[in-house]
Amino acid sequence: PVHAGLSLAAYGFLGLAFCGALMYLLQEHELKSRRLGYFYPRLPSLEALDQLNSHCLAVGFILLSLGMVTGSFWSKQVSGTYWRWHPKEVCTLIIWLIYLVQMHQRFTVGWRGRRAAIMVILGFVIVVVTLWQVLR
Template sequence: MTYLLIPVIGLYLTSAACYGAFLFIQKDGYQRAGFALMLAGFAIHTVIIGVKAIHAGVIPVQNLHETLLFAAWVFAAVFLAFKLHSRLKVMGVFAAPMVTLLSAAAFMVPDKAVEIETSFASLWLIVHVVLIFTGMAALSLAAGTGALYLIQKRNIKGKKHRFFFKRLPSLEMLDSTGYTFVVIGFSALTAGLITGFVYAHTVWGRFWSWDPKEVWSAITWLIYAALLHERLMARWRGSRAAILAIIGFAVMLFTFLGVNFLLEGHHDEFTRW
C-alpha cells in the first residue's frame, strides 16, 4: 500500500513547487496548476484511505503512519474546499508544503500493525477524529494567514514595498480570512472534543480522565476560545489576533505530536510506531 503514496507525495510536491513559482512569477497559470495537481494527489490519496478503511473495517488511524496520512488527507480536503470559496490565491504557498510534509512524514514512518486494546469500531470515534483533524487543518491555515498578516503589516508600517507587499493581499482580507478559519476550526475542534468525551464515556465509563492529551487539548481550546472572545468584543483585531492564532497553532501541534512522544496517556497507542 505504501508504494502508492509515492505518486501522491510527488503530486503534492509539484503542487507546492507551482505555488512557490506563483509567489515569485505571479502568473495565474502556476496557481491554477498547483490547485489541479493538489486535486489529483488528493484523488489518489482518497483511494488509499478508502482501501485502508475497508480493509481494516475501521477508521485508519491505528498507528502513527495512518494518523499522519489521515491528517494530511483532511488537511488537503479543507484546503481544497477553502480554495473553491476564496480568492486568496497565495494560501497555497502555505498549505501545499504543509500537506506534502505531512504525507512525506507518513511515508517515512513504517506502516506496521499494532495490537490495539481499545475499540475502534465506534461511530463516535470516527466523528471525533474527522472533526479534530478538520479543526486542526483550519486552525493551521488560520496561523498561516496570521503569519502573512504580520508580514504584510510589517511591510506597510515599515514603508517597505518590495517583494511581499505586492504579492500579499490587503490586511483586511488576511484578517477576515484568518478570522473565518478560526471560527471554522474552533467549531470543529469543540464538536470534536465533545464527541471525544462521549466516546471516552462509552469506552472507559467516564468523560474526563486527566489524560495529558485531554489536558493539552483543553489548553488549546481555551486559547482559541480566548481569541474568539476578544475578537467578538472587537478589541483584538489584526496583529494580536494573528499572534494568538500562531501561538494556538504551536500549542495545538504539541498536543497532536509532542504529548504522544513526551508524555503518556491513552492516546498513546494510536500513534505508536
C-alpha cells in the same frame, strides 16, 4: 472515530489561521517599512488576511468543540466515563481554553489586526508543542 476527524479538521483550520496571521504580519511589515518588496503584490490586503484569520479561527474553534463533545461520548462507550484526564484530553482542553480566550478577545473585545495575528500565532505554536509532547 468521528471526534478524530473533527479534531483533525479543526487543527487544519487553526493552521490556516496561523498561516493567515503570518501573512498579515509580513504584509504589515512591508507596508510600514514603505519598502514594498517581493510579498506585497503577492499577498491579499490586510483586511482580507484579518478576515481569513477570523473565519478560520471561528470554524476551527467550532470543530474543536464538536470534536471534544463527540470524543467524550466515544470515551464513555469505550471506557465507561466521559473524561479520563488522559494527557491528550487535558492538552486538548488547554488548547480549547486558549482559543476560547482568543475568540472572546476577537469577537467581544474587538481585537483585530496585529494583536489578533500575534495571538493566533502564539496559540498555534502552543498547539504544535503540546501535541508534539503528547503524541511522541
